[in-house]
Amino acid sequence: MPDFPQESTRTDSAPKERAPTEIPLRASLELGVIGNGSVAALIDREARIVWCCLPRFDADASFCSLLSPTRGGGDWVIELEDLERTEQFYLVNTAVLVTRLFDHHGGAIEITDFAPRYRSYGRLYHPEMLVRRVAPLSGSPRIRVRMRPLCDYGARVAQTTSGCNHIRYLLSDVVQRLTSDVATPLIERGLAFGLDRPAHFVFGPDETLNDNVADFVHLALERTLDYWREWVRYLSVPYEWQAAVIRAAITLKLCQYEATGAIVAALTTSIPESGGTVRNWDYRYCWLRDAAFTVRALNRLGATRTMEEYIRFAFNLVASKELTELGPVFGITFESELPERQVDTLQGYRGMGPVRVGNDAWRQRQNDVYGSVVLASAQLFFDCRLEHRGDEVTFRRLERMGTMALRMAEQTDAGLWEYRGRVAVHTYSAAMCWAACDRLAHIATELGLDDRARYWHEEAVQLHARIEARAWNEELGHFVDAYDGEHLDASLLLLADIGFVEASDPRFIATVDAIGAALGRGDYLFRYLAPDDFGAPETSFNICTFWYIEALAATGRKERARAMFEHMLKQRNALGLLSEDIAPASGEHWGNYPQTYSMVGLIQAAMRLSRRWEDAL
Structure with a gap:
């Protein structure tokens, strides 16, 4: 053989x-x-x-x-x-x-x-x-x-x-x-x-x-x-950590359903976020946010066909002219309702039930989804390698995301962490709505649509000012998770990544430092620590750890970032894969598997931290 x-x-x-x-x-x-x-x-x-x-x-x-x-x-x-x-x-x-x-x-x-x-x-x-x-x-x-x-x-x-x-x-x-x-x-x-x-x-x-x-x-x-x-062979991999990045990229590709372009958050249901908890969810569906993260990671590696297939999926969702609001999660063949139920004939992972089929997150409002779709689609208009680049017709479809983003930006939602018992105007959701407007302005400029470029630019500037005024806490000295709030969550680490602030902005640096102090546990980061509907989280969230690594690198602390990244690579299983969460005390994997978020975080951190080919050879 x-x-x-x-x-x-x-x-x-x-x-x-x-x-x-x-x-x-x-x-x-x-x-x-x-x-x-x-x-x-x-x-x-x-x-x-x-x-x-x-x-x-x-x-x-x-x-x-x-x-x-x-x-x-x-x-x-x-x-x-x-x-x-x-x-x-x-x-x-x-x-x-x-x-x-x-x-x-x-x-x-x-x-x-x-x-x-x-x-x-x-x-x-x-x-x-x-x-x-x-x-x-x-x-x-x-x-x-x-x-x-x-x-x-x-x-x-x-x-x-x-x-x-x-x-x-x-x-x-x-x-x-x-x-x-x-x-x-x-x-x-x-x-x-x-x-x-x-x-x-x-x-x-x-x-x-x-x-x-x-x-x-x-x-x-x-x-x-x-x-x-x-x-x-056609992936644009970094000089360092190539095998880890390639394995992550292949795993992400395996999570896309070819028939429609949908990308599932994970392939499993009901692997709990920590032992003995009821935080057991079904992740076998397409969250527009998670899928957009996957698209952006693969785009950075040059695997752009995943983006084209995902955009096809997203545009099918917004085909109805009567649509005024977009849900956060869909079935892989466009199902908009995913009723959640418990299955008694499965005892659960290592006997830890309940086992759930369906996910009631479809009932929620998560306003970052509009920015997620626009950011995932933006490269379509600028990448000359693509056979079918975005045109004015595509832009007009995407503008519907911007119109909804403007209307929803400062309305309360469940946020990207999908709180089931509370709502707020979450900073990340509002910032992603701003990102939708900002990118539409850039796309319109690229297409020579000057009137639309001016419109979206003006809307973005005004929205940006309102978000800054309500999401910056002068007394605490850092951005907060919600308008006029006091708490931190790891999504604030993405404000520089989406261009809302510069990484060199003292306010962002202060926010990164505050998040590390409040949410860090050694080489791991929690998404938040305030008790939610099911109590206080017990495990770190892998993509948040990777976000923190990227934020450290962006703010000039590359040695610490590299050390944390090398540590996370050692936490992968023997085949190079990650689930959603890690228990800091034991290093044990928890949460649904393999988790696209985690593999995305690995790819993006590696791309940021790796030495350049030009400098290494």
């Missing part, structure tokens, strides 16, 4: 007496992700697929063992008898994951997992399909294949029918077919067998696989590797 280059060879040498299902505390989110823009799956260190929603990111979780189904199952296991230790890594610059399992007797197998994504017949081939290849490496390994998808979020076992070389699974929203060169009774009954040659598994749409399954897997793997390596 080909000796593909690997990205990491970090090893988990488990004590022999430890049960394979027991996971050390720090390693609880040691999960890899594979995907292709249609489907994504999370895979643990023993190559168990523990989370996958079919036929799309926000559908029923057919593989849901990550959230402890009450009836058991909900996974796809390739089990090696007498397992002793494992190794896991990505093939360099790809979304192809390799797991090696070693037994006590010198036997070993290698499992290669991927979701096909490549160009075929002039279009992108990215079906709702997971592909697995299991190959013997040494000795006489014996394996067992356990295929146990569930339906209705763990409520019932999937019905099956089988043929000579396939098994059909009747799932909640789709029928999937497993095609393999392993005899179907061995899979259906979970029987152990000796692995003396590679075995192949294709779990995809209920269609006959016309090719020999081994040939299909081999060709699909080669083409998928080629796709990802070509995609990475």
